[in-house]
Amino acid sequence: MFILKRQDVEITTVQHPNREQQIPILNYQGQTFRLMKVFNVNQNPEALAYWRDLTDNRGKACVLLEEPERYSVWGKVRLEQLAREGGGGGDAKIPALVQASLLILQAVYFDVEDLLGARQAGAFEKDLVKVFQDSQFPSSDSLDAVKTLLTKDPLDSLQIPPWKEDHLKTLLEELYRLGKGYFGNTSFAEGLEEVLEDLPDEDREFFISWLGQSPVGKLWAIG
Structure with a gap:
């Protein structure tokens, strides 16, 4: 739809109606757009390809924003749409965040197993148990529980762990x-x-936006 420079737009934040979360909003010529994905400054081809796929193949109204240190893709949104995301409750989207986080966890674990071998994978499992125990993650503080989290498809599970955003x-x-x-x-x-491609589009975009608002997002090349 548009390829814009930072000086062309105004970026503000709005309070999510049903969540304790600030959402970045890009304003351009009276239209509002929500953050979908962020690319590093050296990922120009990937950013263009992602933007073109959304606009040309999926028919989405999107902005590709060029900044000195990054590229970002924003999808058109009406602010009143955000009220529906909470589904009437502040925790309604937590399961989608948990599923996305588990997909990332499994991707890293499988890389450890494939590239470093079974012994390192076993050590990784024990390190995770310690993380979950030290941070008091509910229903996830045993080796058996960790093994289940690492091998069970989060998208097929009706019993995802009862974690909160801080977890x-x-x-x-x-x-x-x-x-x-x-x-x-x-x-x-x-x-x-790529890791999150099996998530529904809305859940994936919500997770990317949520992660981009956290300092943790900078670790994962978001924000």
């Missing part, structure tokens, strides 16, 4: 720390879009 932020922060320690680099934290 998820802790998980993603600690997962980044563990991944960096195991791999010796941070390449595992790139390409979230």
Whole structure:
């Protein structure tokens, strides 16, 4: 739809009607857009491809914003739409956030298993148990529970763990720390879009927006 520069737009935040969350909103010529995905400054081809896929193939109204340090894609939204996301309750979207976080967790774990071997994968499982115990994650503080989380499809599960937003932020922060320690680099934290591609579009976009508003998002190349 549009490729714009930072000086062309105004970016503000609005309070989500049903959640304790500030949502970034891009304003351009009386239209409002919501953050969908962020790319590093060296990911120009990927940003263009993502924007074109949304606009040309999926018929979405989107803005590609070019900034000195990053590219970001924004989808058109009416502010009144945000009220529906809560579904009448502040925790209604938590399951989608948990599912997205579990997909990321499993992706990192499978990379450890595939690239570093079974022994390191076993050590990774034990490190996760310690993280969950130290941070008092409900229903997730045993090795058996961790093994289930790492192997069961979050999208098929009717019994996802009863975590809150603070648990998820802790998980993603600690997962980044563990991944960096195991791999010796941070390449595992790139390409979230591919990891999350099985999520419904609305849930994926909501998670990316949610993560982008947290300092943890900067670890995972968001925000």
